[in-house]
Amino acid sequence: xxxxxxxxxxxxxxxxxxxxxxAAAQQSSGPGELQVITADVRSSLSAGYDDAGxxxxxxxxxxxxxxxxxxxxxxxxxxxxxxxxxxxxxxxAAEGNNAFxxxxxxxxxxxxxxxxxFVGNFNGFNAYDVSNGAPRLVMSVVxxxxxxxxxxxxxxLFMSVEExxxxxxxxxxxxxxxxxxxRFRGVRIFDISDLNAPRQIAAVQTCRGSHxxxxxxHPTDPNVLYVYGQGTSSVRKAGxxxxxxxxxxxxxxxxxxxxxxxxxxxxxxxENAALVNRPRIFADSTTGRVAGLWRGGRAGIASQNxxxxxxxxxxxxxxxxxxxxxxxxxxxxxxxxxxPENPARTSDMFDPxxxxxxxxxxxxxxxxxxxxxxWGGGIGARCTAxxxxxxxxxxIATIAxxxxxxxxxxxxxxxxxxxxxxxxxNGNIIPVPGRDLMVQSWYQGGISIMDFTDAxxxxxxxxxxxxxxxxxxxxVGGSWSAYWLNGRIYSSEIARGLDVLKLLPSDDLSAxxxxxxxxxxxxxxxxxxxxxxxxxxxxDVAASYVDQLARTDAIEDGVEARVRAVIAGWRSGSADKAAxxxxxxxxxxxxxxxxxxxxARMTALSGLLQRLAA
Numbered sequence: 364x365x366x367x368x369x370x371x372x373x374x375x376x377x378x379x380x381x382x383x384x385x386a387a388a389q390q391s392s393g394p395g396e397l398q399v400i401t402a403d404v405r406s407s408l409s410a411g412y413d414d415a416g417x418x419x420x421x422x423x424x425x426x427x428x429x430x431x432x433x434x435x436x437x438x439x440x441x442x443x444x445x446x447x448x449x450x451x452x453x454x455x456a457a458e459g460n461n462a463f464x465x466x467x468x469x470x471x472x473x474x475x476x477x478x479x480x481f482v483g484n485f486n487g488f489n490a491y492d493v494s495n496g497a498p499r500l501v502m503s504v505v506x507x508x509x510x511x512x513x514x515x516x517x518x519x520l521f522m523s524v525e526e527x528x529x530x531x532x533x534x535x536x537x538x539x540x541x542x543x544x545x546r547f548r549g550v551r552i553f554d555i556s557d558l559n560a561p562r563q564i565a566a567v568q569t570c571r572g573s574h575x576x577x578x579x580x581h582p583t584d585p586n587v588l589y590v591y592g593q594g595t596s597s598v599r600k601a602g603x604x605x606x607x608x609x610x611x612x613x614x615x616x617x618x619x620x621x622x623x624x625x626x627x628x629x630x631x632x633x634e635n636a637a638l639v640n641r642p643r644i645f646a647d648s649t650t651g652r653v654a655g656l657w658r659g660g661r662a663g664i665a666s667q668n669x670x671x672x673x674x675x676x677x678x679x680x681x682x683x684x685x686x687x688x689x690x691x692x693x694x695x696x697x698x699x700x701x702x703p704e705n706p707a708r709t710s711d712m713f714d715p716x717x718x719x720x721x722x723x724x725x726x727x728x729x730x731x732x733x734x735x736x737x738w739g740g741g742i743g744a745r746c747t748a749x750x751x752x753x754x755x756x757x758x759i760a761t762i763a764x765x766x767x768x769x770x771x772x773x774x775x776x777x778x779x780x781x782x783x784x785x786x787x788x789n790g791n792i793i794p795v796p797g798r799d800l801m802v803q804s805w806y807q808g809g810i811s812i813m814d815f816t817d818a819x820x821x822x823x824x825x826x827x828x829x830x831x832x833x834x835x836x837x838x839v840g841g842s843w844s845a846y847w848l849n850g851r852i853y854s855s856e857i858a859r860g861l862d863v864l865k866l867l868p869s870d871d872l873s874a875x876x877x878x879x880x881x882x883x884x885x886x887x888x889x890x891x892x893x894x895x896x897x898x899x900x901x902x903d904v905a906a907s908y909v910d911q912l913a914r915t916d917a918i919e920d921g922v923e924a925r926v927r928a929v930i931a932g933w934r935s936g937s938a939d940k941a942a943x944x945x946x947x948x949x950x951x952x953x954x955x956x957x958x959x960x961x962x963a964r965m966t967a968l969s970g971l972l973q974r975l976a977a
Contacts, residue, residue, distance in 0.1 A: 398752040405777040408830030421825025421869040426497040428861040428876040460538025464636035472512040475888040483511035506533035525572030542602040548572030570619035572605035577891040592624035596890035612653035620673040657693030662715035677722040683895040688723030709765040716753040726799040735787035746777035746785035755786040773821035783807035789844035794883040807841030819829040822870035850881040877904035917961040944976035
């Protein structure tokens, strides 16, 4: 079955609803195989806060660290109201409580620097020493305001703040009224050079706050750092921040909607960080109309309700290729970031099965990008056996000539229960040479690793999951972000704390592939700022290519045996350089009918052996 065949007819109907030109601009694309979601060992795990059942394949839980004091317990978990009475009770709890937040102590995003893991929280952030063994708490900063996403650059930590309860001084009392001189919504900057005395040194106010943010170094000036701020909340009153006005651009050309925030940080004086642009990256490239992308709603009777593109939820920059991937509510987009203060859209795509484009992750080559769909906003059970396999899933797109083309969907293949919030969420690349692997969170669907080397046939190769927090009622929990950071998978568990997992060899991932990935180390990692990975020639890298060729029956047994013999000698310090040179020549030309992945692996292995022979 062709994945997009049915829904393409609904998109074609947009020509009647929106006009032929608008419909052509919004066409979806991407044939692929229809995925089937079935029950497996993860589907019936026992519930519990501290003692839920666990299941894993290809990875193991190495350590679990509970919430830091003051950053969450089972008593602070949020359960979405189901009835009018429960909704009224929640409104009553919020009324008059300026510090109220339904996810007031939820863990959020992460970053790593110098052996320290920084974990955001709606109540502030924590830092853990992860340089040796299980995480050890070394710093806690209480600073309520949600969303709490963090990034690090040198001695600076950046934190997203979006909720109306956020205050300039980080205190927890909330704010009175619609307009408050004490309210803060935007990006905070902390000096963390002394972990015993972190200091907020700047707080850049923005109109819609900061739901997420992205760090982008200046391409030529090491003293300048840019922050792309993505606000998704309501627009502030002009009386509170005079640059802010609301409304649609047809009636208010100065609206704070339909833009992102660009903050410039002079690193010699970061306290002078300031908002320098609010680019209209959604404008129609022909007419200049500000609201130039998807208008929201249903794209035909077979579609779900889709978001309007007046914001980006997440932007991932890849400076080495000069592009950023924007997951922008109703569209996925590419941005040219060669001029950081003025990012310009090069491509956009729409798909009627994507309710809310949430995040973007490039592969290492920069010729693919994975967009996630946060259908239901992360608080609903969207991975049941009855839910469509193309809703709340990953969309894999290819990039050619700075243009996006949708190829396939991939969703968590395990049917989850009705009390488990589950949908595609945050992840990043695992640096295995010769493959495109992505680890990501699925909230209470757990952690999953997807191989998308073949953009048309993504497949899960490993997972870790716990049972629901409760068997009777849905409480929002699970993995918010799951990232590969210097040899381990770190997962910020919304309700339970922090998990660290280790990859294990399996039929789908060899010991050499894991070792090659674990050898990639970085001083600083911000997952939304991707950096190009370069592997140093090693026996593990060579063995990775051989394992991949053997796994797909793309190498003759005799050649495989000879290459493995060369690698074994290399490991022992006595590589047969003559044999390496002969094999480099033999592997230099792949069969014409070989797949693109096979050709790339053979070329890489041939080049590596040639260098070994030199």
